[in-house]
Amino acid sequence: SEEVTIGNKYLNISFDSNGFLSSIVANGISSRLRQTFVYYEAALGDNKEFSNRSSGAYIFRPNGTEKFVTESVQLRVVKGNVVQEVHQVFNEWISQVVRVYADENHVEFEWLVGDIPIEDGIGKEVVSRFYTAAQSNGVFYTDSNGREMIKRTRNHRDTWDLHLEEPIAGNYYPVTAKIALEDENLRLAVLTDRAQGGSSLEDGALELMVHRRLLHDDAFGVEEALDERAFGRGLVARGKHYVLFGSKKTSNPTLQARERFLQNQVLLPTWIFLSDTSKFKYEDWQ
């Protein structure tokens, strides 16, 4: 029922009394930073016309219904010298660890989603959504296969007048490494550990799709519903988002430079090998 704060010498993040991430203090400046999980219910159609297709492997097509997964989150807090963590449980099939390592100036979100329930007969597409106070004015940026960032403007295409029949899916873009938004003062960037779909559906907010389970084929060729199972149950997905947030004016090095360095670490991580040393005392091994 109390506010919880974890952090290090670079940043502190706080969770409100309902267990949601609520604010961040970076470079001495306190800002709003909220994160939650939402899911879209999948469209169901007969696939006879283009306008009546089901959401499936090839297309993301929500039926217009957006559902927040919970109003209160259970928390467990772990604090130590190497890392500080908040373990969040959103519901029976969504949980997350939010952590700050002692020498890192980013926040790591390790999400765990699944198996997505389908007893109600509705396919679901789960997203992690971040809210900030940045006045991004409809603009956000996604990477191009890890290379330069491409400017995206909500409900806009550069070369024709756009009227989107599907305002959610029509504003989704591929994210293979990073999605970001900013205004004059603030910048938020989220680095992914795998290719995901992402968007900014309102100013200051970013979202990334982390898992989906669908019950109908979209008639684009695969002829199967995207309903992966293991031993009869839906798959569980676990992954990480690396969040960099701060003031554009006071960050040194710049936030974008820090994002690039972190991207190197995330996408080209060290390789871990393990060996049994039961036969060796430390001195022998040394």
Added chain:
Amino acid sequence: GPHLNVLREAMGVMQHHDAVTGTEKQHVANDYSRMLHRAIEACGANTQIVLNQIVDPVQKKGYGKKQNHGVKRDFTFEFDTCHLLNISKCEITESKDNFMVTLYNPLAHSGYQYVRLPVSGSKYVVKDYRGIETPSQMVPIPESVQNLNYRFSNASYEVVFLANELPPLGFKSYYVSRIIESVDDFSKDSNPSVRVQADQPHFGSGWH
């Protein structure tokens, strides 16, 4: 060469647009997983040979005895990778009281990495090659991970430490050893009640 070719060929298949986007049929996705797993396992042999050569360059050149004051350096380490670290499970770190962690840095500049390893004990010491203890922390594995279906693991904690000053295109090893403070601690940790899930009829009662 043949081992690397297995991975080259698998990566060639994975260039197909269905493999990249995940729009393949499920049985094809399963086959892709099988191919990649087989290829990575095959290349484990290459990794082991190369790392042992780096560990002991004297032996590599064939004059270890003479150059090393008569100490015969004929050890080879088996370097294993854990494919289940993504669900906080690893057979070596959970079952061994002493193990070595080797980190290879593929970047062309020095780096660092926070290492997280699932373990079954509750207290560990991490030392680097100079005998200096590296600060570490025991962090509980979230219950939502521990309770995952089909994750059969004795690990309820992860030992976390910062591997620092990893040389560019080089490696650094750490020696991790479990601290057993009392007989009770040992018996409690080494014989944890194995979680057998009620909904596991596929594997029979002996599947732990």
